[in-house]
Amino acid sequence: MNQIIALSALAALLGAACGSKQDAVALNASGSTFQKTYQEVAIATFTKTNNNVKINYGGGGSGKGRQDLADKVVDFAGADSPYKDADLAKNKGGEVLYFPVLLGAITISYHLDGVDKLQLSPATIAKIFQREITKWNDDAIAADNPGAKLPDSDIVVAHRSDGSGTTDNFTRYLDKTAKEVWKLKSGSTVEWPADTQAGNGNPGVAQIVKSTKGAIGYVDLSDARASGLHFASVKNQAGKYVEPSTDSASAAGAGIEVKDNLLFSALDPKGDAAYPITYQSWVIVYAKQADHAKGTALKSYLKYLVTDGQSLLKELDFAPLPKGLADKATAQLDKLQVP
Numbered sequence: 001m002n003q004i005i006a007l008s009a010l011a012a013l014l015g016a017a018c019g020s021k022q023d024a025v026a027l028n029a030s031g032s033t034f035q036k037t038y039q040e041v042a043i044a045t046f047t048k049t050n051n052n053v054k055i056n057y058g059g060g061g062s063g064k065g066r067q068d069l070a071d072k073v074v075d076f077a078g079a080d081s082p083y084k085d086a087d088l089a090k091n092k093g094g095e096v097l098y099f100p101v102l103l104g105a106i107t108i109s110y111h112l113d114g115v116d117k118l119q120l121s122p123a124t125i126a127k128i129f130q131r132e133i134t135k136w137n138d139d140a141i142a143a144d145n146p147g148a149k150l151p152d153s154d155i156v157v158a159h160r161s162d163g164s165g166t167t168d169n170f171t172r173y174l175d176k177t178a179k180e181v182w183k184l185k186s187g188s189t190v191e192w193p194a195d196t197q198a199g200n201g202n203p204g205v206a207q208i209v210k211s212t213k214g215a216i217g218y219v220d221l222s223d224a225r226a227s228g229l230h231f232a233s234v235k236n237q238a239g240k241y242v243e244p245s246t247d248s249a250s251a252a253g254a255g256i257e258v259k260d261n262l263l264f265s266a267l268d269p270k271g272d273a274a275y276p277i278t279y280q281s282w283v284i285v286y287a288k289q290a291d292h293a294k295g296t297a298l299k300s301y302l303k304y305l306v307t308d309g310q311s312l313l314k315e316l317d318f319a320p321l322p323k324g325l326a327d328k329a330t331a332q333l334d335k336l337q338v339p
Contacts, residue, residue, distance in 0.1 A: 023052050025297040030058040031065020031078030032165055033201035034220045035281040037316050038102055039078060042309045046301055053297045059201060063163020063188045069096070069284055075294055076302075077284045080165020081188065082263055093286035097336060098262045099329050101305050103253045103319040105221040105244030106170050106277040107231035109209045112136060112151070118232040119144045119241045122177035122276075125234070128216060129157055129174070130184050131193040136214065144235070158208040158217030161198035163188040169279035170218045173267045177237075177276070203227075218277075221245070222317040236276040237268055248275035249319035258325055262332060278319075288337045295338035306330055 029039070039057040047053055057078065060068075065077035070091045082098060083091070108120055115136075120128075124140045127133040133140055137150040160167045171186035184190045192198070197212070199205040205217040206227040221244050224231050233241040242248050249266075252274040258264045266278040283302060289295030306329040310320040321329065 023293075024054065025052060025293045026054045026056070027075045027294060027298055027301065028056045028058070029065070029074050029076045029078060029283075030060045030068045031074075031284075032062045032080050032281050033059045033203065033223075034062075034080050034104060034166055034279075035078045035101060035283075036201075037222050037226075038309075038313060038318060041312055041316060042305055045309070045312065046304050050297075050300065053301070055301065061160070061162035061188075061201060062165030062168070066284065069093070069286075075285070075298060078281060079284055080279055080281045081168040082282070082284075091286075093288070093290070095287040096284050097287050097332060098282045098284055099302055099306060099332065100262055100264075100280055100282050100321055100325055101309075101329075102313055102321065103249050103266055103278055103280050104317070105249045105275050106166060106173075106218050106279055107221050107224040107229070107244045108216065108234060108277075109206065109219045109224045109227075109229040109231045110216040111209050111213055111230070112153075113213065115148065115150065116230060118148075118230070119235070120232045121235040122174065123181045126174045126178035126182040128155060129159070129192075129218075130182065131157065131195065153214050156208075156212050156215040157193070157196040158205050158212070158215055159192050159196055159198055160189075160202075160205060161200050164201075165279070165281070166202060166218065166220060169265075169267060170277065172265075173277050177268050221249070225317050234276050236272075236274055237270055238272045238274075240272050242273065242275045244275050244277070246314050246317060246319045248273055249278045250322075251275070252278035253280075253319060253322050253325075256322070256325070258328065262325075262328060264325075285336065287335060289339065292339050295336070299333060299336050299338060302336070303330065303333055 036059045043055045062079040068074040069077035168188045174182040175186040202223040206219045209215045209217045233243045252269040
């Protein structure tokens with residue numbers, strides 16, 4: 001009898017240590033398609049050693065992620081741009097914390113037979129996307145590409161259909177670097193010309209570019225590479241045409257200024273090697289968690305994203321956080337209150 005009692009006690013201890021089905025925790029999230037690839041790989045790796053935690057990341061765009069978190073539909077949001085100050089009071093869970101998780105390049109991807117290399121300056125990009133330049137052999141494109149043979153064919157512009165942090169960062173870049181030319185302003189959504197095509201998420205824009213001759217669109221590097229797209233080298237602040245890559249995105253992140261709440265922008269950075277359309281992505285959570293089990297699991301997953309998970313990023317065509325920023329993100333975990 002004593003042996004049976006001892007075995008029962010041991011089983012109970014093992015169940016508590018390993019996590020039983022009753023102890024399983026589910027975390028739900030939506031938002032940025034830019035960071036979705038990282039989320040999927042990080043979730044698979046994290047849950048291998050935390051098998052009592054199930055994490056679902058639904059994508060849908062940064063705007064959806066922020067709204068879902070505001071409405072407390074999800075436990076965390078992925079977003080490439082923060083809440084507007086005016087919207088913070090609408091968040092049902094109170095104060096939010098921003099945890100940066102990666103840096104990455106927004107490519108200017110294109111589908112142009114016979115043109116494997118392309119260079120574009122900010123003003124030229126602005127004129128293309130607001131349909132002031134409609135032919136591939138336009139003088140402005142030719143001036144950026146001396147000696148290149150550019151066809152007399154129509155340009156098809158592809159952009160995001162959903163509320164998007166990629167759109168927000170891309171248009172803010174143009175608003176900053178081509179302000180005398182760019183007329184469409186900036187934001188998660190903008191009023192694109194009627195003769196353009198819209199795709200859902202980064203993969204949707206990538207698919208339009210891949211399947212449409214003469215197309216051009218803004219797509220994050222990870223999705224552009226996954227789709228086998230060509231992308232342009234873009235003229236940076238130092239006057240150099242730089243190809244998007246994990247290294248040039250890292251160079252862009254080297255000199256960023258970070259606010260106390262860990263918000264920052266890597267757009268239009270200084271440095272010869274910096275890719276100019278580099279942006280960032282955060283996981284956004286409520287500072288005060290309402291559930292102990294979920295809050296504990298979320299804190300553990302966030303720590304993984306900003307520490308060990310960073311080693312996954314280069315293989316996925318993203319740039320890891322600069323060490324100083326990663327350290328600040330790790331330190332901010334102390335502000336996450338779990339009941």
